[in-house]
Amino acid sequence: MGGTALVLGATGGIGGAVARALLEDGWAVRALARDGEAAEARWTGSPHGRLVWTTGDALHGEDVARAAEGAAFIVHAVNPPGYRNWDRVVLPMIDNSIAAARRAGGARIVLPGTIYNFDPARCPIVGSDTPQTPLTRKGRIRVALEDRLSQAAREGVPSLIVRAGDFFGPGAPQSWFAQVLARDPLKRIVVPGGPGIGHSWAYLPDLARSVAGLMGRADRLAAFERVQFAGYWDPDGTALPSAVRRVIGRPDLPIRRFPWWLIRMLAPFGGFPRELAEIEPYWRHPQRLDNARLLALLGDEPRTPLDAALRATFALA
Structure with a gap:
């Protein structure tokens, strides 16, 4: 099938x-990657x-442009160090x-999108044309980022934004699932x-497919395409924890609530608690993703059965 694609952030979960x-x-x-040899050594490979791998930094324009030469797509899955x-x-x-996509002759940029562009209290369903009303500093930055892609598309650099909920799956250690809900x-x-x-969850292999x-x-x-990946919708916040208990064979595994009260208390001091406190509204309001445009383009959405997805996440036979 395809041609050549450059992936920025291939050491991360979605990339x-x-x-x-x-x-x-x-x-x-x-x-x-900033250290291409080390990244290649850690890469688990593919059959x-x-x-x-190329050594370079997404913060250095020439590094990105050099790596993107001849590419038809640039997958921009990179986050700040x-x-x-x-x-x-x-x-x-x-x-x-x-700039690299323009120099490559109009390569299409692919961006994993977030729900932080939207006010969850006002947007219970997010579609391709839902007005973006961010609550947080990160949300405003994400809106500005997508605005730049929209402008670039009018100037000959197309883009594709695929928005999804919180990740889970193998190779996703930096996620709410791995770091909070089912921490090892x-x-x-x-x-x-x-x-x-x-709450909306996205199984990484299905999202990647x-x-x-x-x-x-x-x-x-x-030229400027936005689609939503619906993923798994947990209607009341109990379905995913129940499935975790079932898959690992521990029906009596304790279930606790995340201590948001502590995060709110520490947030005024800045640092990580302040960053975390900004996200709390997205756990206080249900927000589903409307995948109508994705279905129109693909015909269906990849959907691994939940128990099988969790077994792969926990590396169970």
Whole structure:
């Protein structure tokens, strides 16, 4: 199928999953990392092809442009180092990807989107045309980022934004699922949402298959395309914890609520608690993702049965 794609952030969960899905579909895939040799040594590999690593930094425009030469797509799945300095790093990085895509002759930029662009209290359902009313600093930055992609599309650099809920799956250690809900060693389940509040989850391999599928249908995409990946909808916040108990065979595993009261108390001092406190509304209000546009483009959405997805997440036979 495909041609050549550059993946920025292939050492992370979504970037790595998309790289594997593209290799499976026959793409030639490159990856950019600050230490290419170390990243290649850590890469678990794929039976479908070799990921070609290049040393460089997404904050350095020339590094990105060099890696993107001849690429048809740039998957922009990169985050600030240590998830810090969003206000100073996120927009320069997307500017570098846009410039590299332009130099590559109009490569399409693929961006994993977030729900932080929206006020969860006002947007219970997020679709392709839902007005973006961010509550947080990170949300405002994400809106600005997508605005830059929209402007670039009018100037000959197309883009594809695939928005999804919170990740879970193998290779996703930096996630609410892995770091909070089912943290290893699994002694308890910690639920971030309030009682009865629904939440959207995205199984990474299914999301990656959707992204790769959309990239393989580039001729059907608008110059500036936004789609939503519905994933798994937990209607009241109990379905996923119950499935975790069932899959690991521990029906009596304790379930606790996440201590948001402590985060709110520490937030005025800044640092990580302040960053975390901004996200609380997304666990206090249900927010579903409308995948109508994705279905129109792909025909269906990849959907691994939940128990099978959790077994793969926990690496159970």
